[in-house]
Amino acid sequence: MNPTAPSTAPAGALTLAQEKQVAAATALRWVRDGMLLGLGTGSTSAQFITQLGAAVQAGLKVQGTATSMASEALARQLGIPLVAPQRGLRFDLAVDGADELDPQLRLIKGGGGALLREKVLETASDYLLVIGDSSKLVPVLGRFPLPLEVVPFALPWVLDAVEALGGAPVVRMAQPGAPDYYYSDQKNLIVDCHFEQITDAEQLATRLKTIPGIVEHGLFIGLAKAAIVVRDGAALVLRPGEAARPATDFTELP
Incomplete structure (x- = not known):
């Protein structure tokens, strides 16, 4: 019905x-x-x-x-x-x-x-x-920042690895201007990556999967x-x- x-x-x-x-x-x-x-x-x-x-x-x-x-x-x-x-x-x-x-x-x-x-x-x-x-x-993915769910301990190394991929990573905050990080339902951090254009989504997804500490990426x-x-x-x-x-x-x- x-x-x-x-x-x-x-x-x-x-x-x-x-x-x-x-x-x-x-x-x-x-x-x-x-x-x-x-x-x-x-x-x-x-x-x-x-x-x-x-x-x-x-x-x-x-x-x-x-x-x-x-x-x-x-x-x-x-x-x-x-x-x-x-x-x-x-x-x-x-x-x-x-x-x-x-x-x-x-x-x-x-x-x-x-x-x-x-x-x-x-x-x-x-x-x-x-x-x-x-x-x-959209014609090409990437203008919206690509989220990653990240284990808190691994954050510094994940940021380094994503920066090397050109992702301009930013850790999501609980509120704009707030001093506290946003945490997912699993108590992980969210990192938003600013690639602007993702010309090969499959390749990027594969590379992100190899970075220790990334629990999951937002490419579906x-x-x-x-x-x-x-x-x-x-x-x-x-x-x-x-x-x-x-x-x-x-x-x-x-």
């Missing part, structure tokens, strides 16, 4: 917040009774969780696992049944936002500091559906099966290397 929210909005400019709402409503069209869902983190994912909660209250039968403590708290507040991590657990569908995505659906994620849990959960999903506003689609490659991006009031579906198509062309998962 899904809400009947439309997947498109009247032609014309929408605010980014409105675009997030349209993207979330479109993703909800493909949620089915009995699904086990991965629940993402961030402002767009919060829109999806909120709309999913309304659908659950209206009778939709699903369960989920959240990629962050914040998303878990929101899901609990809305009455979405949650499942704890366990062996053998796989998700029918994960719905999450992205900080950037390119036409091949390579992603930068981690602006909300949840990249480790996001990558763990989305690797355990049969289908990752990305939702985003019009600002998220080969995970997203489709993305919903709202442009000019309409929800469009993107798949790797394919032209965008209206979401109304699809009656089931793209």
Whole structure:
């Protein structure tokens, strides 16, 4: 029992917040009774969780696992049944936002500091559906700083190694101008790397994996099966290397 929210909005400019709402409503069209869902983190994912909660209250039968403590708290507040991590657990569908995505659906994620849990959960999903506003689609990744989750002890050496790669690393602070570092749900640090343009995401991902102390990086490659991006009031579906198509062309998962 899904809400009947439309997947498109009247032609014309929408605010980014409105675009997030349209993207979330479109993703909800493909949620089915009995699904086990991965629940993402961030402002767009919060829109999806909120709309999913309304659908659950209206009778939709699903369960989920959240990629962050914040998303878990929101899901609990809305009455979405949650499942704890366990062996053998796989998700029918994960719905999450992205900080950037390119036409091949390579992603930068981690602006909300949840990249480790996001990558763990989305690797355990049969289908990752990305939702985003019009600002998220870019021709080349890298303008948004690439987050890394880093073991605190290893921080000085990680900064040296990333600097050598041209990443201009900056340790994320708890608040702008605050003296305290931001810590992830796993009590690790987040380092934001300013590459500006990432021309070879696969190679960079491989190199970052070899640096001791980096728990995970925010490049998500080969995970997203489709993305919903709202442009000019309409929800469009993107798949790797394919032209965008209206979401109304699809009656089931793209």
